[in-house]
Amino acid sequence: MKMIDFNRITTPTLILDKQKTQRNIQRMAQKASDQGIRFRPHFKTHQSAVVGEWFRQAGTRMITVSSVQMAQYFASQGWLDITLAFTLNWRQIGEINRLAKEIRLGVLIESEETVAFLERYLDANLDVWLKIDSGAKRTGLAWDQPREAASLAHQVLSNPKLHLIGLLTHAGHTYRATSPQAVCEIYRESVSRMNHLQQALHRFGLPFLEVSAGDTPGCSLCDDLGCVDEIRPGNFVFYDATQFKLGTCSFEDVALIMAVPVVAKHPQRNEVVVYGGAIHLSKDFFIEDGVPKYGYICFLDNEKGWSNPIPGAYVSALSQEHGVIRFGEEGFDRVRIGELIGIIPAHSCLAVSQMGGYLCLDGEPINTFASG
């Protein structure tokens, strides 16, 4: 295989391992398929037509996105069944109407005001999912208020342009778990709450609605995905330091790192300063040993791409363009000013969104929708 020339990298650059990415895709697609569950991966993590093709090669035909612009981009790449997993934004009704005439478009609804708005302004057909809060407390109808959900469902059914498909949830609180066991408990609780609501709505005279669920921690760690009709994980395509720390993946599954130039060394405090800051990695972090960590650290490797994480090393601070890396007992002496070092980002979705593209280990550049 032709190998990337690290010498040509001058600024912070995301490096992608295509083999690991394809293995992650294949494994999750297979898991869903084995359990008879539809796989509708969230494309907000990679945001890229090329990575989308890798999914297509693995049999994926339906996807999830998080914005109208992302839906437009993937529709233009031949994706014809897209769920826009974001509570409907009235102000983009023009784009939504146009898109819904071209592809099968699913939207999320959680208020009667929005159904009334669509009654007036929608001039295409939409698949509708009721957005349900199964415990994450970000947004959606409460899972334990079936009367409220039933009333909204009946209102949706009264509009022939709205095709009520089911109940959708994002159990984002799995990210707050501190062990793989806790992740699975949250996942199972979330699915069980969705099934509870599903049955309650049936008793309220509604058809038996589908359930869409599934975040990366839950879908990676739980052997049994439970009674759901589809899963929508996204981050698993690359994983990241947060997932690795949570136990969601092995380090061998992490498919993306940021290569950054070293600009200064501070031996008196075992710290290295790199060109690579908040505008490259985002300011997302996880807490470990009581301190915020914006990423783990690895060395670049001309053979296999990058090394295992350096024990004890992490990104301890980020400003607009600067990153500060703190080392433990290992690794500091190997670092040289002017060379590159690798950061395993705390959050790969946001790092991709910041950077607008990546470089594969074979040297191929890949753009995301933001960069065309």
Place this chain on the structure above:
Amino acid sequence: MKMIDFNRITTPTLILDKQKTQRNIQRMAQKASDQGIRFRPHFKTHQSAVVGEWFRQAGTRMITVSSVQMAQYFASQGWLDITLAFTLNWRQIGEINRLAKEIRLGVLIESEETVAFLERYLDANLDVWLKIDSGAKRTGLAWDQPREAASLAHQVLSNPKLHLIGLLTHAGHTYRATSPQAVCEIYRESVSRMNHLQQALHRFGLPFLEVSAGDTPGCSLCDDLGCVDEIRPGNFVFYDATQFKLGTCSFEDVALIMAVPVVAKHPQRNEVVVYGGAIHLSKDFFIEDGVPKYGYICFLDNEKGWSNPIPGAYVSALSQEHGVIRFGEEGFDRVRIGELIGIIPAHSCLAVSQMGGYLCLDGEPINTFASG
């Protein structure tokens, strides 16, 4: 004045008050001028040729940037004296050589390795500032190790292409202060440390070096800017919620907000969900009353742009595209799904970097260097 048409805004949009911005520029330029101090504002906050012109109209001729790319952009806009306030990145020496032949370019150096590297690869003239750590502990030579700084200064002087100008510091730890008085104490301490080093180096046989200092909190709050040759504040051009909370500015000085569509309301917890997340605002936050706040909240106003902050309301959580706004006793009932609401970002520099442009209150769109 023609007023922006808020009805045409469909997605998260930065709104800029040109009058407030110009007043902020004028005030800081005047303050420097009154004290006989050069004004070299940091353009990483606004990143825009148009806002740069407003500085030029106020007499500014020299600027600070944080990346080679930003230096190239502003050089192409006719800025001929630029300090690249980032410890020199060897891997961009090609661009640095080219740029230094076109304009007067200043760089930051803090290691002997870098001077040795430049001895070999530099083929243009550079202004050199020694980067000094006056207490922020991010990067730079320690202010209280004059022997080390003197040795590096002598090494710089031995290269005829390197013109040693002075000592530069960024007292970024003013942001960790909790009162205006504490900000001024940190600013004064930082300047006094720089003066101490300046004198020590003179005793080591070096010429009397200049001092460059000045962050937004210090330059805004301290009446006497002290014995410095130039100041480089950046954020003051727009200010933000962090500065307002720190007491650096009045709310009337905050020149930038993010207009975001409301997509859901949760009356049981006084929360509103908006289309506007980490990819728009960045995940920067400040802590108040023990909780992280990603921004304050205001209402849009067709007369004056936006209202004062709504007491008790703030952005309590951000994910990739979602923002959660928590209200206190006021304001929640006025919010309507489908309408816009305003967020005063925690950090305007990063919000600008995320968005790549803004819309002025008179309807004029302004691009930043990232968006062309």
